[in-house]
Amino acid sequence: SITAKTISKDTINKYRSQDAFRYSTKDKAQTKSFFERLWDWLWEKYYDLMGQEAGNTLIKILLWTIAILGVVYFILRIIGMDAFAFFQKKNKDGSLSYEVLDENVHTINFSEAIENAVSQRNYRLAVRLQYLQTLKRLTDKNYINWQPNKSNRQYVHELAASSLTTSFNSLTTEFEYVWYGEMQLAPQEYEIISNNFKQFYNRL
Template sequence: MRKWSFLFCFLFLAGFGQFKVLAQDTIAEQPKKEIKYDQSENLNPPVFSKETIAEYKKDSAFDYTEKPVEENWWSQFTNWVWELWLKFWHWLLGDFEAGGFISFLVHVLPYVFVLGIIVFVVWLFYKLNPGATFFKSKEKPGVFFSEEEEIIKSKNIKKLIEKALASKEYRLAVRYYYLLILKKLTDAELINYEFDKTNSEYFAEITSEKINSGFRKVTTLYDYIWYGSFAVTETDFKKAEHTFNALENQIPKTVD
């Protein structure tokens, strides 16, 4: 299909160039019209008033003086590129007829190149579709973020962990363990929990270096397990559980 499209465009351009040349030849071959002069007698040339002419000269509407157009940097650049383009074709083909097919092709090719670049950019944008990637909402995990605050404030997270383990849902158990850590840090007044806060904001709130370091470890572990698209085995959970328990024991106990 692309080959036929290219062949059609080539034949169209070639035909258009030949049509242009034929049109120019047809115009050039038209006979010149005879100029006729008025041979009547007693002809008097018109008289123009100098005062009237002076008034017309003062009127800007009758000022037909062509002012030279000042070239800016863009026009200078395009002229420079165009001269290089013509020099290249003269070097490649030598001198060619101004109104011939080669001349027409040389003048059309830059526009074809620009059009091709535009089509390629549009195609590439359509192929990659960055807009869809940017606006596409991220896939949410099994426990939605809208439930997070409710779990931390009103649920028995220990029982949720036990229930997830009984069902061998180890990723979900890790999720609950992380929420348990957030709850204990909040109860100990080491962080001020808010639903839309980032991990970096929590890191900045924890002044204890030991607890801060432990919280960073469990956060990295949680992100890796919960958001990772792979199966979590019981062995993986046991390793994560050890890290969570170590941090939990470091957090000061509060009176329920």
């Protein structure tokens, strides 16, 4: 026969008083950090959304929109157009003022113009003039085909197959940061940028 053994109440209370034998799902939940609980909440909302027809429709619309924009961007890059032209700032007369350099680089006396800008401590203008001078030198060497109203990024695209593309892209980024960002440069900051242009000229 089988004899059932019983555990005394004192023994049970002894084990209950020990932390190792305390089990609580509440304690486990409280050990999660704020970010873990936030992540769980986001996933819960995501699954709720995916389970609804409206949520599935929204996801499909977003995916199709991203795909269409990607195709449009790819086509614009192939034909050499600036993919962000629609978002560029315009002057009151409607002409583009962002990324478009319409000065005739063949009629500017760059040495005199740059010297005047530096003497007036207008380093922002001096950087613009040096960038225009760069476009002229690249045109003279037949690296690019300068045209009024072409964007900076179109010139970068024209140099894509050249060993100069990385350096020219860096100069373009520096110029855009200073000119369109309306940065006020200190003399030493301008000197660094000016030297970058001079080093680029030496490679032509």
